[in-house]
Every structure is written in structure tokens, then in C-alpha cells.
Amino acid sequence: MSGDRPSALAQPIRPPSAARIGAYLGLFVLGAVVGAAGALVQPGWFPGGLLLALAAEAGLCLGAARLLRSRAAAASAAGGWMLAVILLTTSRPEGDFLFAAGSGSYLFLLGGIGVAVICATLAPVRQPHDGPARLGK
Template identity: 45%
Template sequence: MSTAKGGGTAGEGNGGAASGKGKRSRAGSGGGSGARSGAPVAPVAGPALTAPLTAGRVAIYVLLLVAGVLVAGAGTLVQAAWFPGGLVLALCGVGGLFYGGARATGTSAGVLVPGAAWLVTVFLLLSNVRPEGDFLFGAGLGSYIFLLGGIVVAVICATATQLRPVGVRHGRVGG
């Protein structure tokens, strides 16, 4: 016979508890877990997994996608126009877009969506050399710094959104 909390009486295999008040020991029989309703147990996760996909969030992602394409095009033109200042301005624009996307959505997808749009636009669409000889990226150092710097900024912003909040006590797993 078992009690309502899943434990047994003093002699029913829950470690010989002297009190028998329905308490289980840690190394109990494992028969009852308390959640017997049949409902699935959702994993406890950060805001990246628990953010609901609403119409407003989808609209923000679409805006971030378009902004990623526009910032890629503008950064491509600006970084070559004024070498040191244009490059810094283009990388600041990329960083502002990625950081703003992370803050606006509260998820790492806020960085990944404009980052993917920026990456596809810069690498696949803008860096092709046409047969007529038209190109937007020269073979200079500034172009390579813009390409690699944009990727580095995206990785930094994506990993910064996954950091734990300050002030949270770390406990051991399982107890």
C-alpha cells in the first residue's frame, strides 16, 4: 500500500524510513515521480527556447532579414569609399544590427536571421565578379577585414545572448 506522495510505509521498500509519513529517500524505488497526469514535462530552458512564435515576432524577423540585406549592401559600398573610416562605419553598422536584433527579440535568432541575410548577401550576391569585369569588392585589405570582421561580430553577438544572467546562483545538477 502506498501513500499519496508515492512513498510507502516504513516497511515497504523506501529505505526503512522510521517515520513513514510519506517521505521518500533519495535512493528510493523510483516508482513514483509525482507527475502522474500524463502531461508531458517541458524542459526548463532560457528565453531562447521559451519565446513563443507570434505574428509580431515573425514581423520582427522579417524586418531583421531585410535590414541584414540593406546593411550588407550599404557596408559593401561604404567600406571601399573611405578606407579607414568607411570600414569602421560599416563594421559598426553590422554590429548595431546584430546587437539590436538580439535585444529586440531576446533570442539568439535575433542575431542569426540578419546574420544569415548579411552572409548570403555579401558572399553570394555581392562578391561575384561578372564577365564584364564589374565587382563591388576589391582585392584590398579593407574588403577582407569587412568580410571576416562581419562574421566575427555576428559570432560575438550570438554568443553574448546565450550567457547566463548575472546574480544567478549555480547549483549542482540533480539537487
């Protein structure tokens, strides 16, 4: 390392741009749409609907993470998915609810959370612009 140039790790973190914040909000809304659609599809064609709903969430989260090159993008899409699914699990005063008490619903809920965590973990992390070498030199 050169002595006159500060390390990339020592530089302050810049706030995200307006375009990046807009992208995160769009991914949040898209995650909510995918969660609501998955909640409707998963009981219809069991087990194919369940696999289709989980694959849609995985595609959204992993695609968002790779597109924006950050874990926050995957977390934003997963947050929208979780909000939609949680709002759909609450029962109404009339007694109506969307999720039945079956194994498919539990697999959708727990599997979707697992898919979100896996996709956020697999997301690339931004590296300093010093080169392709690993950080722990």
C-alpha cells in the same frame, strides 16, 4: 522543486508567433540593407568606412538579439548581411565586381562574419519562468 508541477524544461516548445516570424524576416531584410550599405561605405573612407560598416552590423545584430531576447534574431540579421555580401562578391559576366582585392575588403568580409558570431554568442538565452536561479541547480 514541487513534485506536482512539471519542469519548464519538460514542457514542449511552442512554435513562434506570426509577429516573431515577421520580425525575423524584417531583420533579415534589414541585415541585407546594412550589408549592401557597408559594402559601399567600407572602401570609401578607409579605415573609417570599414569601422563604420562593422559597427553598423554589430549594432544591428546585437540590438536585434537584445530586442527579441533570442540568438535567432542576431542570426537572422547576420544571415541577411551575409547573403547581401556574398551576392555582391560574385563577379558579373562583364567583369565588374564591387570588392577590390585588398586588405580592406577581406577585413570587411571576415570581420563581418566574426562580428556576427560574437553578437549571436552574446545574445541572451531565454530562461524558464521558474525564477532567476541558474538552471544547473
